[in-house]
Amino acid sequence: MPTTYFLTGCANGIGRHMAQVFYDQGHNVVATDIDPVGLATLTAHWDQTRVFALKLDVRSAASWQEAIDQSLTRFGCIDVGLNIAGVVHVGYAAEFNPADVDLVVDVNLKGVVLGTRLLAAQMVKQGGGQIVNIASLAGVAPIQGLSLYSATKFAVRGFSLAAAGELRKQGVQVSVVCPDLVNTDMLTAQIDHPEAALSFSGGRILTVQDVERAIVREALQRRKLEVLIPNSRGWLGKIGNLFPALGFSITDSLRKKGLKKQAIWQSQKTSDGQKVA
Template identity: 50%
Template sequence: MAVLVLTGCASGIGAHMTGVFARRGDAVVATDVDLAALERRAAEGAWGANVRRVKLDVREEADWEAALDLAEREGGGPDVVMNIAGVLKPGWVTDLTAADVDFHLDVNVKGTVLGTRAAAARMIRRGRGGHIVNIGSLASLAPVPGLSLYAASKFAVRGFSLAAAMELARHEIAVSLVMPDAVQTPMLDLQVDHDEAAMTFSGPRPLTVEDVERALVDEVLPKRPLEITLPLGRGVLARAANTAPAASRWLEPILMKKGRKAQERIKRGR
């Protein structure tokens, strides 16, 4: 039995993976900044008895220490910490506010840094290694017009994760970065009505939380890779854009047009 700490568990990927790990018999500390929403999710009954719940604002060091204290009481953990919580607000560069900057960088970057640091310290003291899984995005690799702050935050998550992985390897602590395309979660739903977010919808289809589950359970946890992209085809495209960012200017109108058509189809289907 592993002891896992997950963030962002009131909805989306975090909620789904809490159930996956609980059903396989792991001890899970499920966290979210919205404790009421977390409790409502737990009350639905899909998580079972192996899940402990605690409020965690990923921007607050004290909240991280409390969650990790709980993991240690539950089973001497944590063995695995997954930084899943994230935020996104579409917006053109000229429309961004200082609050928007703080929102993205504080949650997506500072939250991941604090969680990785706190988890690594516990794992080093325990002396049995461990695994830290950070959820990035294909936006960690490719520029995304209309989502510049989100892309900036996820670029930062990638840089931090790669550096942390090199530092922590000598302690037998793996750091894996998972970079999915758009996933069908509330974060995707909020983008449908925003023209700025058209690029998000330019892929063949959104990933499902089950797609992410398969990647985490079948690839990331057993093999502990440095980083993976989901799906492969879009990952290759994102890496190409990262290698030659100037080429993205030629692709942008094509992908934005495709994304806007997809947004319109979704709106008509409501």
């Protein structure tokens, strides 16, 4: 019997890729996004008996409840919910404006909180389920130049871990996945901004396939509470949090490394004339 997956942020990036993965596996897919055109291009040639494309504004509890109710009418249950939708804002703490705060906090944090709350309530009623929330390694170690984004991802990670403890005795598993920089539109949004250099200071830029493997193997199959991608960089971030002032001492060298990698990506984009996402 197919599993029913409910995903946010399916118009592009990780959400789009994961919706395709679950569809290709033969499951029922509820693909949601605030962008109906992006959803339409994704699902146009799919078997419409196994897909339900819905416009969802993750910032709205009413929009969430309507999407969940429609999904239940269509498929009868929601087995797995993935909160993937997110936005990034590049800029220093003294420079971003109130509108930036509203957008990033509402989408990245409020959207995940509302989704977890309403999906969990349904899963408790039906006797079980699993929720996977996408945070970031920027929620494990603070990233200068992305302080607003980093703040929301720290909050998503903390909320997810707390919710996992609350819901486990009610048959609902919660996992939080924290990837490093992934080659999606979020990379594109940062590539020309030197403020975002620290995002590029790691090793290999992740692909959506890297995130897919972590979600499927670690979060869904092994039901790990927290998944760090890559694990080594995630643990370095955790250790660094024990001595936050130490992180300031190595920021300059990491920034230089990140700027060099940014320049490489910029040159590739210019020479190839292609979108790196």
